Amino acid sequence: MTTDNPASRPRVVVLGGGFGGVGAARALKDADVDVVVIDQHDYHTFQPLLYQVATDLLETTAVGHPLRDLFHDQPNATVHKATATAVDLDKREVLLSDLDPVPYDYLIIALGAQVNFFGTEGAEEHAFPMYTLADAVRVREHVLRKWEAADNDHSLLEDGALNVVVVGGGPTGVESAGALAELYRNVFCEDYRNLPQEQARIILVEASPELFTMFKAKLRGYAKNALGKLSVEVLTGEAVASIAPTRVTLKSGTVLPAHTLIWGAGLQAHPIVHSLGVQLQRGNRVAVGSDLTLAQHPEVYVVGDIAWITDPETNKVLPQLGSVALQSGEWAGANIAREVAGETTKPFEYNDKGTMATIGRGAAVVQFEGGRTMQGKLAFLAWGAVHLALLSTGEDRAKAVVDWTWAGFGHKRPTRITVSTEKTA
Amino acid sequence: MTTDNPASRPRVVVLGGGFGGVGAARALKDADVDVVVIDQHDYHTFQPLLYQVATDLLETTAVGHPLRDLFHDQPNATVHKATATAVDLDKREVLLSDLDPVPYDYLIIALGAQVNFFGTEGAEEHAFPMYTLADAVRVREHVLRKWEAADNDHSLLEDGALNVVVVGGGPTGVESAGALAELYRNVFCEDYRNLPQEQARIILVEASPELFTMFKAKLRGYAKNALGKLSVEVLTGEAVASIAPTRVTLKSGTVLPAHTLIWGAGLQAHPIVHSLGVQLQRGNRVAVGSDLTLAQHPEVYVVGDIAWITDPETNKVLPQLGSVALQSGEWAGANIAREVAGETTKPFEYNDKGTMATIGRGAAVVQFEGGRTMQGKLAFLAWGAVHLALLSTGEDRAKAVVDWTWAGFGHKRPTRITVSTEKTA
Numbered sequence: 001m002t003t004d005n006p007a008s009r010p011r012v013v014v015l016g017g018g019f020g021g022v023g024a025a026r027a028l029k030d031a032d033v034d035v036v037v038i039d040q041h042d043y044h045t046f047q048p049l050l051y052q053v054a055t056d057l058l059e060t061t062a063v064g065h066p067l068r069d070l071f072h073d074q075p076n077a078t079v080h081k082a083t084a085t086a087v088d089l090d091k092r093e094v095l096l097s098d099l100d101p102v103p104y105d106y107l108i109i110a111l112g113a114q115v116n117f118f119g120t121e122g123a124e125e126h127a128f129p130m131y132t133l134a135d136a137v138r139v140r141e142h143v144l145r146k147w148e149a150a151d152n153d154h155s156l157l158e159d160g161a162l163n164v165v166v167v168g169g170g171p172t173g174v175e176s177a178g179a180l181a182e183l184y185r186n187v188f189c190e191d192y193r194n195l196p197q198e199q200a201r202i203i204l205v206e207a208s209p210e211l212f213t214m215f216k217a218k219l220r221g222y223a224k225n226a227l228g229k230l231s232v233e234v235l236t237g238e239a240v241a242s243i244a245p246t247r248v249t250l251k252s253g254t255v256l257p258a259h260t261l262i263w264g265a266g267l268q269a270h271p272i273v274h275s276l277g278v279q280l281q282r283g284n285r286v287a288v289g290s291d292l293t294l295a296q297h298p299e300v301y302v303v304g305d306i307a308w309i310t311d312p313e314t315n316k317v318l319p320q321l322g323s324v325a326l327q328s329g330e331w332a333g334a335n336i337a338r339e340v341a342g343e344t345t346k347p348f349e350y351n352d353k354g355t356m357a358t359i360g361r362g363a364a365v366v367q368f369e370g371g372r373t374m375q376g377k378l379a380f381l382a383w384g385a386v387h388l389a390l391l392s393t394g395e396d397r398a399k400a401v402v403d404w405t406w407a408g409f410g411h412k413r414p415t416r417i418t419v420s421t422e423k424t425a
Numbered sequence: 426m427t428t429d430n431p432a433s434r435p436r437v438v439v440l441g442g443g444f445g446g447v448g449a450a451r452a453l454k455d456a457d458v459d460v461v462v463i464d465q466h467d468y469h470t471f472q473p474l475l476y477q478v479a480t481d482l483l484e485t486t487a488v489g490h491p492l493r494d495l496f497h498d499q500p501n502a503t504v505h506k507a508t509a510t511a512v513d514l515d516k517r518e519v520l521l522s523d524l525d526p527v528p529y530d531y532l533i534i535a536l537g538a539q540v541n542f543f544g545t546e547g548a549e550e551h552a553f554p555m556y557t558l559a560d561a562v563r564v565r566e567h568v569l570r571k572w573e574a575a576d577n578d579h580s581l582l583e584d585g586a587l588n589v590v591v592v593g594g595g596p597t598g599v600e601s602a603g604a605l606a607e608l609y610r611n612v613f614c615e616d617y618r619n620l621p622q623e624q625a626r627i628i629l630v631e632a633s634p635e636l637f638t639m640f641k642a643k644l645r646g647y648a649k650n651a652l653g654k655l656s657v658e659v660l661t662g663e664a665v666a667s668i669a670p671t672r673v674t675l676k677s678g679t680v681l682p683a684h685t686l687i688w689g690a691g692l693q694a695h696p697i698v699h700s701l702g703v704q705l706q707r708g709n710r711v712a713v714g715s716d717l718t719l720a721q722h723p724e725v726y727v728v729g730d731i732a733w734i735t736d737p738e739t740n741k742v743l744p745q746l747g748s749v750a751l752q753s754g755e756w757a758g759a760n761i762a763r764e765v766a767g768e769t770t771k772p773f774e775y776n777d778k779g780t781m782a783t784i785g786r787g788a789a790v791v792q793f794e795g796g797r798t799m800q801g802k803l804a805f806l807a808w809g810a811v812h813l814a815l816l817s818t819g820e821d822r823a824k825a826v827v828d829w830t831w832a833g834f835g836h837k838r839p840t841r842i843t844v845s846t847e848k849t850a
Contacts, residue, residue, distance in 0.1 A: 042573060043842035059824075061484050061840045068616040078618065081573045099577055138846045148467060148506045152524055191493040193503065395831040399484075402827055406820040415486045417468035421563045 009033055010105035012336055013094055015084045015272070017044050017067045019322050020110030020304030020329035022392075025077055026070075027333025031340050035077040036102065038094070042081050043067055045133045046391055048322050049400075051172065053136035054143075054262070055179035056187070056416040057407055062399040064133045065392045084111065086275035089297055095275075106299050106336045109286070110329055111270035113305040113320060116283065118266055121242035127263040130172050139262060141418045143180075146259050151192055160257025162200035165248045167240055169206030169213070171357045172264030174223060177204040178359040180262075181230035187416070202232045203256060207239040207265075212365070214319075214355055215373075219365040222375045226359040267320055269306045281308040281317075290347035292332045298345075301332035311350055318350055322390075327351060356383045361407075434458055435530035437761055438519055440509050440697070442469050442492045444747050445535030445729030445754035450502055451495075452758025456765050460502040461527065463519070467506050468492055470558045471816055473747050474825075476597065478561035479568075479687070480604035481612070481841040482832055487824040489558045490817045509536065511700035514722055520700075531724050531761050534711070535754055536695035538730040538745060541708065543691060546667035552688040555597050564687060566843045568605075571684050576617055585682025587625035590673045592665055594631030594638070596782045597689030599648060602629040603784040605687075606655035612841070627657045628681060632664040632690075637790070639744075639780055640798075644790040647800045651784040692745055694731045706733040706742075715772035717757045723770075726757035736775055743775055747815075752776060781808045786832075 010033045014021045017039035025035050043064040052058040071077040083097040087109070093101040115129035128139045143164065150156040162184075166177040181202050189197050204211070204227065211227075211234065212220045227234055240261070241251045248256045269284035278294065281287050285308035286294070292309070294300040303309075304325035309318045318324045327350055335345040354368040356379070364379040374382060384404070391397045403415070435458045439446045442464035450462050468489040477483040496502040508522040512534070518526040540554035553564045568589065575581040587609075591602040606627050614622050629636070629652065636652075636659065637645045652659055665686075666676045673681045694709040703719065706712050710733035711719070717734065719725040728734075729750035734743045743749045752775055760770040779793040781804065789804040799807060809829070816822045828840070 041842070041844075042569065043844070059484055059486055060844055061842065064842050064844060066616070066841050072615050079616075080576060082577060133844050134846050137844055141846070144467065151505060152507060190497050191491070191504075395827070398827045398831070399824070402820070402823045406823070416491050417466070417486065417489050419466075419468070419485055419489060419558050419562055421559050421566070 010340060011036060011103070012106040012108065013038065013102055013104035014108045014110060015039075015094065016110035016112055016270075016304070016306075017041070017079070018047065018110060018112050018304060019325035020112070020306075020332075021108065022067075022070055023326045023329030024108045024110060024301070024303060024333035026074070027330045028337055029074050029076070031076070031333075031337035033076060033106070033336070033340055035074070036104075037067070037071070037077060037079045038082050038084055038096070038102070039067055039079070040081065040083045041067070041133075043133065044070060044392060046396070047131075048390075049387060050130060050133065050136045051176040051179055053133065053415075054130060054139040054176060055183045056140060057179060057183075058400060058403050059415050060133065060137060062391075062396055062403060063136075065396055070392060084272060086272060087300075089276065089294075089300065092299070104299075106301070106339075108301045108303060108329070108332050108336075109272065109306060110302075110304045110325070111272055111306050112325075113267035113269050113283070114271075115263060116266035116268040117263065120240055123240075123243050123261075123263065126243045126245055127167075127261045129263045130176060131267065139260075140415070143260060144416055144418050147188060147192055147195070150195060154195075157195065157199040159246060159259075160201075161246075161259045162195070163256070163258035164202050164260040164262060165240075165256055165258045166202065166204045166262045166264060167206075168263065168265035169204065169208065169211035169236065170264065171212075173204060173206065173262075174211055174227070174359060175357055176262055176264055177202055177232050178227060178230060178363070181227070181232050182360050183416075185230060191416075201258075202230075203235060203258070204232055205235045205238050205240060205250065207237070209237050211236065212357070215357075215365055215367050216371075219367060219373055219375055222363075223357075223359050223365055226363040229363075230360050267305065273306065283320075291335055291345040292328055292348050293335075293345075301335070303328035303332050309348065309350075312347065321355075323353060324350060356386065358383050435765060436461060436528070437531040437533065437758075438463065438527055438529035439533045439535060440464075440519065441535035441537060441695075441729070441731075442466070442504070443472065443535060443537050443729060444750035445537070445731075445757075446533065447492075447495055448751045448754030449533045449535060449726070449728060449758035451499070452755045453762055454499050454501070456501070456758075456762035458501060458531070458761070458765055460499070461529075462492070462496070462502060462504045463507050463509055463521070463527070464492055464504070465506065465508040466492070466558075468558065469495060469817060471821070472556075473815075474812060475555060475558065475561045476601040476604055478558065478840075479555060479564040479601060480608045481565060482604060482608075483825060483828050484840050485558065485562060487816075487821055487828060488561075490821055495817060509697060511697060512725075514701065514719075514725065517724070529724075531726070531764075533726045533728060533754070533757050533761075534697065534731060535727075535729045535750070536697055536731050537750075538692035538694050538708070539696075540688060541691035541693035542688065545665055548665075548668050548686075548688065551668045551670050552592075552686045554688045555601060556692065564685075565840070568685060569841055569843050572613060572617055572620070575620060579620075582620065582624040584671060584684070585626075586671075586684045587620070588681070588683035589627050589685040589687060590665075590681055590683045591627065591629045591687045591689060592631075593688070593690035594629065594633065594636035594659075594661065595689065596637075598629060598631065598687075599636055599652070599784060600782055601687055601689055602627055602657050603652060603655060603788070606652070606657050607785050608841075610655060616841075626683075627655075628660060628683070629657055630660045630663050630665060630675065632662070634662050636661065637782070640782075640790055640792050641796075644792060644798055644800055647788075648782075648784050648790055651788040654788075655785050692730065698731065708745075716760055716770040717753055717773050718760075718770075726760070728753035728757045734773065734775075737772065746780075748778060749775060781811065783808050 117123035542548035
């Protein structure tokens with residue numbers, strides 16, 4: 001990485017190329033600074049649609065966009081692929097794996113989170129998390145391989161090879177279970193005509209008594225009903241005790257035969273937080289002040305899933321959502337732009353535009369801030385419109401339209417192929 | 426695999442899901458037979474556009490289409506993912522890796538070819554072939570990794586990390602070199618603003634004195650000129666002696682610093698040919714009679730790249746091209762349909778519709794049977810129209826249009842991301 005800084009203008013290092021990091025870097029476009037964006041991958045992930053990659057509804061490249069592409073029109077920004085391992089707050093530099101440290105004048109930490117298995121036995125080895133693009137691709141390929149294996153050896157059916165346990169009754173779990181059921185009931189039934197659909201169960205497990213706790217009772221009821229129509233079995237008030245390659249054991253003692261377990265149940269902050277020397281909040285998140293900076297370090301901003309941001313209006317902690325990440329990232333960038341221009345920073349104000357989720361084709365729920373709700377086909381269309389608008393570029397939008405159109409018309413999924421790049425003899 | 430044959434109608438086993446195999450199976454749609462298509466992958470590859478996957482112009486899933494999808498509307502066909510290892514001509518069964526043998530009444534062998542390094546030292550370990558979808562993905566990821574590595578360590582530039590040697594002056598080599606040059610000169614120059622383009626050389630090596638020997642002199646001149654405009658260095662009359670991870674040595678003694686060598690220079694038939702007990706032709710291809718059957722085995726057809734088909738009109742052997750594979754496959758299927766219906770088979774007639782290739786955006790050559798030629802923008806448009814028409818489904822066509830449109834308007838390549846699914850700690 002070239003980290004010479006011949007110009008004397010301040011360098012802003014942005015760690016992470018997700019919603020928070022990209023929002024922050026873009027907000028600095030017109031500021032008199034050098035922006036250095038560092039991510040361990042060469043792509044930006046549109047996380048809200050990850051489950052569609054896992055269930056063959058969208059291409060990898062509709063959801064993962066080249067990170068460098070997003071800054072072609074921003075001359076003051078460069079992108080570097082590197083893994084940040086720690087922050088040295090005193091020396092004001094970021095330590096990188098295998099590369100020299102990068103000094104900063106301002107730092108924006110937007111490294112997000114990673115899965116939290118809460119110590120569940122066997123989860124580390126056998127569960128499939130759903131937080132990154134690589135996670136989604138792994139789920140997709142694993143499920144396809146199970147169907148191919150069962151096609152060649154029907155005895156695997158009895159062993160539950162096609163069953164999937166989805167853990168977590170939040171958006172990740174519900175959306176994954178719904179989309180997987182659509183794939184099973186509409187596509188695989190044609191792809192694998194000889195395999196009995198009733199031996200392909202999808203079981204959604206949630207520890208609390210209700211799915212979708214962030215939604216009103218009416219929407220929760222709608223979601224449960226929509227899942228039922230797709231033959232998704234919902235087990236609420238149940239938690240996973242242990243996970244083996246072909247079996248999932250619940251705390252109630254029930255053993256579910258399943259070769260796939262998708263974990264959509266919990267997050268913990270990126271481990272870089274341990275280098276900050278601050279007391280961590282629940283899920284290892286880092287508390288920030290009202291202007292999103294770290295205490296005693298006005299030059300360090302923390303945004304997105306890694307941050308513990310308290311909304312001053314409600315005094316509640318903001319959830320780990322894409323909209324919070326994007327808005328807090330943009331705000332941090334704008335605050336630095338203000339500082340560089342000699343102005344003072346402003347306290348963050350979150351603009352809650354509502355919450356939405358899909359359960360399957362034509363089935364979605366939307367809850368607006370203020371209390372109004374939508375459900376069913378209209379909510380599904382609203383969901384589609386909003387997500388199309390949010391995708392990074394016209395190119396990504398066009399791709400999503402192509403994939404969704406074909407999936408909608410023909411129940412086809414374009415992406416259900418497994419291209420192994422391992423060399424074979 | 427379920428290979429019970431309760432109906433007494435004949436079973437046609439088709440080995441290979443490429444142009445030959447799919448053409449053959451589709452031609453049997455209305456025949457009173459059971460068609461069993463066996464391929465080692467779950468996808469059909471549109472091979473003529475592989476180089477566009479390697480150079481980030483097209484998505485993997487625009488070129489690799491789910492094989493099962495192509496038979497949703499064909500009730501007499503089933504698709505199985507399995508690796509055929511040998512044919513037992515006497516027992517009339519196909520041996521599979523890890524699975525029971527599959528008996529056949531008719532067999533169509535359409536397993537294509539694999540790369541032939543002609544014993545070149547180091548090629549097996551270090552060269553990147555360009556025949557399969559996995560090959561193309563490997564090239565793409567390797568090249569991206571080299572640019573990312575050079576971005577983090579500029580000393581790699583001097584070592585030739587960004588240089589690519591492309592071996593072979595046929596369509597695979599020329600199209601790959603041209604598309605790679607477009608990627609380098611139009612996209613990477615923006616993605617990696619700090620890296621000097623002149624240290625990213627693309628060198629095309631061809632042993633014979635001319636590129637594109639199948640084309641007329643006029644088109645060859647045009648192609649060479651178009652490559653020059655893209656700063657592709659063309660070395661004709663040169664062959665590769667040995668390949669090391671960062672160096673390519675030519676037979677003339679010249680050593681080229683390059684961390685990537687793309688091999689588009691030669692093919693040999695799929696190794697299943699060795700189980701047939703017949704004398705093999707050049708490149709291990711299997712000679713067939715005029716109706717595409719194996720001598721003494723009228724129930725066994727051999728089609729596509731694996732076959733040695735002599736055109737009775739010209740007495741020349743047909744080249745290993747997609748159009749030959751598709752037409753011979755369809756003809757074999759039609760011949761079996763005739764036999765099952767009590768008719769006699771017909772000798773294969775190849776309908777040569779001409780040859781085309783692209784060198785870069787707006788630059789292509791077309792040579793029609795009969796002698797007429799086209800070059801430049803009009804040829805490029807014709808090339809695009811023909812390839813769009815040939816893609817398997819409307820979905821694939823729509824995807825190619827989206828990718829090409831954005832690449833055309835903005836020099837953007839949507840697919841230049843590397844999603845590693847290896848688990849990391």
